[in-house]
Amino acid sequence: MAERLSMSLPNISEADVAVVAGVLRSRRLALGPYLDAFEESVAEYVGVEHAVAVSSGTAALHLILVALGIGPGDEVIVPSFTFVATANAVLFTGAKVVFADIEPVYMTIDADDAMQKVTASTRAIIAVDAFGHPAELDRLEVLCVERGITLIDDSCEALGAAIGGRRVGSFGSASAFAFYPNKQLTVGEGGMILTDDPKLASALRSLRNQGRSTMAAWLVHERLGYNYRLDEMSAALGWSQMQRIETLLSERDAVAAMYNEQLPVIGGLTLQRIRPSVRMSWFVYVVLLPPAWNRDDLMVHLDSVGIPSRAYFRPVHQQPYAQALALGQCDLPVTNEIASRTIALPFHGAMTGEDVHRVCDALGAFGQGT
Numbered sequence: 001m002a003e004r005l006s007m008s009l010p011n012i013s014e015a016d017v018a019v020v021a022g023v024l025r026s027r028r029l030a031l032g033p034y035l036d037a038f039e040e041s042v043a044e045y046v047g048v049e050h051a052v053a054v055s056s057g058t059a060a061l062h063l064i065l066v067a068l069g070i071g072p073g074d075e076v077i078v079p080s081f082t083f084v085a086t087a088n089a090v091l092f093t094g095a096k097v098v099f100a101d102i103e104p105v106y107m108t109i110d111a112d113d114a115m116q117k118v119t120a121s122t123r124a125i126i127a128v129d130a131f132g133h134p135a136e137l138d139r140l141e142v143l144c145v146e147r148g149i150t151l152i153d154d155s156c157e158a159l160g161a162a163i164g165g166r167r168v169g170s171f172g173s174a175s176a177f178a179f180y181p182n183k184q185l186t187v188g189e190g191g192m193i194l195t196d197d198p199k200l201a202s203a204l205r206s207l208r209n210q211g212r213s214t215m216a217a218w219l220v221h222e223r224l225g226y227n228y229r230l231d232e233m234s235a236a237l238g239w240s241q242m243q244r245i246e247t248l249l250s251e252r253d254a255v256a257a258m259y260n261e262q263l264p265v266i267g268g269l270t271l272q273r274i275r276p277s278v279r280m281s282w283f284v285y286v287v288l289l290p291p292a293w294n295r296d297d298l299m300v301h302l303d304s305v306g307i308p309s310r311a312y313f314r315p316v317h318q319q320p321y322a323q324a325l326a327l328g329q330c331d332l333p334v335t336n337e338i339a340s341r342t343i344a345l346p347f348h349g350a351m352t353g354e355d356v357h358r359v360c361d362a363l364g365a366f367g368q369g370t
């Protein structure tokens, strides 16, 4: 039988290897020149003033909320149709998570539902650029200003995506990116916060580094901080990958285009739709199955022919731990319906036409038996 396909695969070049090896030889393994260079490269690419690298995307989200002073008594609105880290970052602060539904076409947070959930205690909305498709950030930005609340963008899945030529990461008060190995750009484990607010940026720099104010006063801690620093090997890998970011993204575009071309033949599948004027940055390749298809059976079938898949996202309010945290009770009809039918197929920039063909064939064979 053909070799098992990978669900995702990082793109690592010989140049990446050489840069990381260079850091190891230098013996400067933390807070070195690549940390600044990586931050500068992402800030410039996205078009914001400040970038603060941290140890994960989750840390990025958590630190944004801490720096904004969000805590017990506050409410933060997030979609439930997301990776758990979006909601968890809120829970870490002691603030209350309020779930908003998603809109059915692009599967990002429903701005109207989010606005309806605003109360006197609401401090912020965290929009999520799900699967690499930007949330309605342009509209949310206006609505949040009107209501006096902060917009945060969980852009962990969307480096390079844009609305009307303006890149995600530049909307709202602050944005979070993640660089886990399945993301468009990877450093191993890492994340980054982008903001145009200099005071927020300096608070974030202190908070990620044990509450220190400057490097000069290494043993002076001005606030309760964290160790959320990004190490120098990771920063070097991130910097090296940023040198070819458009190539990384266009390889993924090409694989998504192959899927988009072959899947309609099967019939009944709903492919990812893209809002007008949006540039999607493909993170995962998700399709919506026809209601008559049994997703579990499909996943078993795909697995039997060496094709991994994921029921992605399983919404946060449906997670086993949500009940214990009283997050389970909520009325999210669109999320429940969409989440019961989405499936993520193998996806990365090195997939060949033959790989994509194999996945499409297996889906077609299953569809014929349904």
Ligand SMILES: *Cc1c(COP(=O)(O)O)cnc(C)c1O
Binding pocket: 056, 057, 058, 059, 082, 083, 085, 086, 128, 154, 156, 157, 178, 179, 180, 190, 191
């Ligand atoms: C990947 C991801 C994160 C955070 O990722 P880390 O694994 O902590 O780096 C946060 N939100 C979303 C939507 C993600 O996909």
